[in-house]
Amino acid sequence: MKPLVSVVxxxxxxxxxxxxxxxxxxxxxxxxxxxxxxxxxGALATELAAKLGIPSKMVQGRRITDAQSLEVITMVYAGLTNKKIVAKLQANGCNAIGLSGTDANLIQAHKRPVTDIDYGFVGDIDGVATKTVSQLLKADLSPVFCALTHDGHGQLLNTNADTIAAELAIHMSRFYTTTLYYCFEKKGVLKDIDDENSVIEQLDNRSYTRYRAEGVVADGMIPKLDNCFHALERGVTKVCIGDTAMIADTQNKFTTITF
Structure with a gap:
C-alpha cells in the first residue's frame, strides 16, 4: 500500500x-x-502593489504579471508570507521548510505563450522533482511552497497556486495515496454565494457543467474546479474544497469533487 500524503x-x-x-x-x-x-x-500582493502605486490586473481569476508586479509578488510570496507561515508551523511542532519552485529545481515551468491574452511573466508547469520532494517528506519535513516557479533560464514566473497544488498532488500520486485539499474562506462550493450554508457537498463533471452554465460557478472558482477535475483524471485519489475546518477531525460540511 502506498503511504499517504495530503497536499493542502x-x-x-x-x-x-x-x-x-x-x-x-x-x-x-x-x-x-x-x-x-x-x-x-494574492490579496496581500495586491495591497502592497497599491501602496507602491502599481496597478493590479486580473482576467478570469488570473493575474496579469508584468515586471513590476513580479517583483512585488516575489517579495510577498517567497518572502514575508512564506517565512511567516513556516515560523508559525514550527511553533506548532511541524518541522516545515519554505520553498518555491526554483529551489532544488523542484517545479519546472515555461512562460505562458501569448494567445488572445498576454499574461506576462506567468508560468505553466512542465514537471515536478518528485524524488526530491519525497526525500524531504521522508526526512519528516513538510514542504511549504509559494506560488513561484522558474523557466530554467533564470526567469522567475508567477504560477497559480491552485495549479501548483494540483500538479504536486498529481506527480506525488505516483508514489503516494494523495488527497488534495483547497482551503479558503468559504465552507465549500456554494449554490448561493450569499448563503454560507448552501454547500454543494458532492460535485461531479455533469453537475459542474450545469452549474457553470447557470452561473452558479463563476469567476475564480472556475480555474479552481478545473484543477480539481484535472487532478482526479491524473491519479489523485480525493479532492476536497472548503474552509479550514475541512482538514480537521470535524463534521463540518465541505465539497468533495468526484468524476
Whole structure:
C-alpha cells in the first residue's frame, strides 16, 4: 500500500486574516502522515502593489504579471508570507521548510505563450522533482511552497497556486495515496454565494457543467474546479474544497469533487 500524503492549498483571504491563519496552521500541523502546503498571497500582493502605486490586473481569476508586479509578488510570496507561515508551523511542532519552485529545481515551468491574452511573466508547469520532494517528506519535513516557479533560464514566473497544488498532488500520486485539499474562506462550493450554508457537498463533471452554465460557478472558482477535475483524471485519489475546518477531525460540511 502506498503511504499517504495530503497536499493542502490555502487561499490569500485566509492568509490575510491572522486569526484564521493561526487556526488553519494549527490544524495543518495536526494532520497525520506526510503533508505539503501550497499558499498564495494574492490579496496581500495586491495591497502592497497599491501602496507602491502599481496597478493590479486580473482576467478570469488570473493575474496579469508584468515586471513590476513580479517583483512585488516575489517579495510577498517567497518572502514575508512564506517565512511567516513556516515560523508559525514550527511553533506548532511541524518541522516545515519554505520553498518555491526554483529551489532544488523542484517545479519546472515555461512562460505562458501569448494567445488572445498576454499574461506576462506567468508560468505553466512542465514537471515536478518528485524524488526530491519525497526525500524531504521522508526526512519528516513538510514542504511549504509559494506560488513561484522558474523557466530554467533564470526567469522567475508567477504560477497559480491552485495549479501548483494540483500538479504536486498529481506527480506525488505516483508514489503516494494523495488527497488534495483547497482551503479558503468559504465552507465549500456554494449554490448561493450569499448563503454560507448552501454547500454543494458532492460535485461531479455533469453537475459542474450545469452549474457553470447557470452561473452558479463563476469567476475564480472556475480555474479552481478545473484543477480539481484535472487532478482526479491524473491519479489523485480525493479532492476536497472548503474552509479550514475541512482538514480537521470535524463534521463540518465541505465539497468533495468526484468524476
Amino acid at each position: 492549498k490555502i487561499g490569500g483571504n485566509v492568509i490575510g486574516n491572522d486569526t484564521e491563519l493561526a487556526t488553519f496552521l494549527k490544524r495543518f500541523a495536526a494532520i497525520k502522515g506526510h503533508k505539503i502546503l501550497v499558499h498564495g498571497g
